[in-house]
Amino acid sequence: MTVTEPLLEVDQLNVGYGEGIVISGLSFAIEAGGSLAVLGRNGAGKSTLMLALAGHLTPRSGRIRFRGNEIADLAPHRRCRLGIGWVPQGREIFAPLTVEENLQIAATNGPWTIERIFEMFPSLKARRTNFGDQLSGGEQQMLAIGRALVTNPRLLLLDEPLEGLAPVVAQDVARCITAITETESMAVILIEQHAGFALRLARQAIILERGIAVRNGESSAIAADRGALEQYVGIRKPGRAA
Numbered sequence: 436m437t438v439t440e441p442l443l444e445v446d447q448l449n450v451g452y453g454e455g456i457v458i459s460g461l462s463f464a465i466e467a468g469g470s471l472a473v474l475g476r477n478g479a480g481k482s483t484l485m486l487a488l489a490g491h492l493t494p495r496s497g498r499i500r501f502r503g504n505e506i507a508d509l510a511p512h513r514r515c516r517l518g519i520g521w522v523p524q525g526r527e528i529f530a531p532l533t534v535e536e537n538l539q540i541a542a543t544n545g546p547w548t549i550e551r552i553f554e555m556f557p558s559l560k561a562r563r564t565n566f567g568d569q570l571s572g573g574e575q576q577m578l579a580i581g582r583a584l585v586t587n588p589r590l591l592l593l594d595e596p597l598e599g600l601a602p603v604v605a606q607d608v609a610r611c612i613t614a615i616t617e618t619e620s621m622a623v624i625l626i627e628q629h630a631g632f633a634l635r636l637a638r639q640a641i642i643l644e645r646g647i648a649v650r651n652g653e654s655s656a657i658a659a660d661r662g663a664l665e666q667y668v669g670i671r672k673p674g675r676a677a
């Protein structure tokens with residue numbers, strides 16, 4: 436029997452800032468094409484985990500293996516080249532560049548082309564010559580997602596993609612993220628305050644509480660664990676999609 440290695444394997448990860456530890460002893464794995472929701476209250480350590488996976492924070496200890504490579508000490512651009520696409524919480528669009536230029540500087544050969552991003556987000560196409568700081572919050576989020584997709588990643592990291600969006604725009608972005616995860620073979624890790632959306636989207640889920648995984652398993656089991664959602668995520672019942 437052939438045992439296939441997971442796409443991403445995180446083992447006993449410890450991450451912090453200065454002297455303080457934020458993520459403690461975190462371990463999980465994702466298969467190619469898998470999906471993971473990371474839930475938890477504000478300050479639980481969700482973004483810190485994403486920063487460590489994307490390469491913007493070096494772990495204090497522990498292993499991060501991606502496609503067979505140990506990447507814990509690898510710079511962000513080298514992780515990107517290996518196939519990790521990152522949609523940061525603040526979107527971090529390049530303001531002096533146009534929509535098209537933001538995509539062009541990230542684009543690599545592969546199924547995700549700039550034209551395909553424009554098909555998925557027609558409003559971006561209409562604004563292809565607008566500068567990054569001339570876009571609405573929703574358009575910036577679409578551009579941040581598009582910019583990560585045109586790197587043709589094997590793993591897409593999405594840090595609160597619906598945050599701060601008007602409900603109708605959030606629905607649009609949520610629909611596109613759902614379509615991407617359903618039709619593509621790329622794996623996704625999603626941080627989202629909209630726990631209902633995250634749990635429906637992802638097959639696996641982790642709940643973080645002060646940097647420790649207090650739940651780690653199938654999303655369906657975690658969605659049914661109302662006690663844990665109330666205690667650690669602060670919701671009485673999973674809401675519908677944003």
Ligand SMILES: Nc1ncnc2c1ncn2[C@@H]1O[C@H](COP(=O)(O)OP(=O)(O)OP(=O)(O)O)[C@@H](O)[C@H]1O
Pocket residue numbers: 452457475476477478479480481482483484
């Ligand atoms: N640059 C930093 N320097 C020092 N401490 C930080 C820094 N960024 C975050 N922290 C601390 O790390 C802890 C986890 O923060 P993090 O942003 O990872 O949480 P989160 O779960 O993503 O929360 P939120 O939903 O509010 O973004 C918090 O106590 C926060 O104050």
